[in-house]
Amino acid sequence: MVLTFTEENYLKSLFKISIENENQEVGTTTLAAVLGVKAATANDMLKKLKEKDLVLYEKYGKITLSIVGRTKAIEVLRKHRLWETFLYEKLEFSWDEIHAVAEQLEHIQSEKLVEQLDKFLGYPAFDPHGDPIPNQNGEMKVQFKETLSQIPMGTNCKMVGVKDNSSAFLQYVGKLGLGINVDILVVSIQDYDAMMLIEVGDQTLTISSKCSENIYVVQ
């Protein structure tokens, strides 16, 4: 079954909301907000997706992806992250530019294209933001990770990803000299506002809690 550009975006958003907000139930309003449409619009589309058995959904009830819907969503996510990797690795895009273009490229329909792209890139397991790339079977490597804000004083850790994918945040983080695989030493943490003093290479930086909560690390 070939889905429209729009249907794919709804499924992808539902999937992303469900993994981000773990246990939380997804409602019309949240979905609409994520997609940048009005609740009425999302409601209309949900009826259509239900009709096509892509979501499970009853009036006033919570929204869940069907098996097929979930599979489709993962396929789109796979394409999105492969394209992001391509743009970053092969076409000299910076990590804050890739998302917008991948939003378009993720909708190109061609089995062969996806598989050849994956091969061309050497079957990457993570995209340039540290997010896992689903393989052909829809499986993703789950990497244990914490936010930098959870790391205690005096501890070393390594950056492995970001929670906030906005280009504003990515640009800021990049400018600080942070990025995937960068080693970080937590020097001190302010009691009052959780401001963090960290050491990155030979630089010492002060970052807000808003920032440290959006950086993923492993110890």
Added chain:
Amino acid sequence: MVLTFTEENYLKSLFKISIENENQEVGTTTLAAVLGVKAATANDMLKKLKEKDLVLYEKYGKITLSIVGRTKAIEVLRKHRLWETFLYEKLEFSWDEIHAVAEQLEHIQSEKLVEQLDKFLGYPAFDPHGDPIPNQNGEMKVQFKETLSQIPMGTNCKMVGVKDNSSAFLQYVGKLGLGINVDILVVSIQDYDAMMLIEVGDQTLTISSKCSENIYVVQ
């Protein structure tokens, strides 16, 4: 001005018709046929394109691209042929598979993507079918070429392109051992039906006039 997927296809088709049928005037019916829509549909779209100053067109008159329309058309063609080259050169696609996927990729909006792709491919002047790729300024290398059917008996020539881009034709031609840059010797031509006996490498082939008329060569 950002155009829709559909508007881009209308402009591209108008441009392609105008270079293929050289002097011939383009009408609603032809345009509709090329795009696979009904004449009424094409007529509706022409009114919209005229409104946006992308085509010059008066009721019952002939259709011409405006400067802006032509520029847009060439941009799409540039993207189409760069993507075809990418798929062929980097992703192991065969020359009969690339067109369909490029039809989708040609609509991705990103200046940087096009320019980086061009750079990544080494600024190619021709696509895998031998068609010229417009450069950033919209200029194309014009290569003098004849159809194989115009080559006299006993003459050597080199294949540089195809007129028919259908995958059926491309597959057939490929199976015969023909392709871009292949050397061809015209051994003999039948008076009756213009069937051609040609030598390609150590092979001798017999091809119909329909076939030889769709192969471009240089002497």
Added chain:
DNA sequence: TTAAACTGTTAGACTAGTCTAAGAAAGTTA
């Protein structure tokens, strides 16, 4: 336990892109 606030649904309208059916204009031919 009822009022207020929030969340979700419906009705009706709009645009882009398409169609069919009908008719008008232009071109061709007897």
Added chain:
DNA sequence: TAACTTTCTTAGACTAGTCTAACAGTTTAA
């Protein structure tokens, strides 16, 4: 030139995706 054929245009209808405005159901909290 009149009749026929072809090409082009219009009118009206449909789908996908969106909106606003109004209303209905659910949750919260006094």
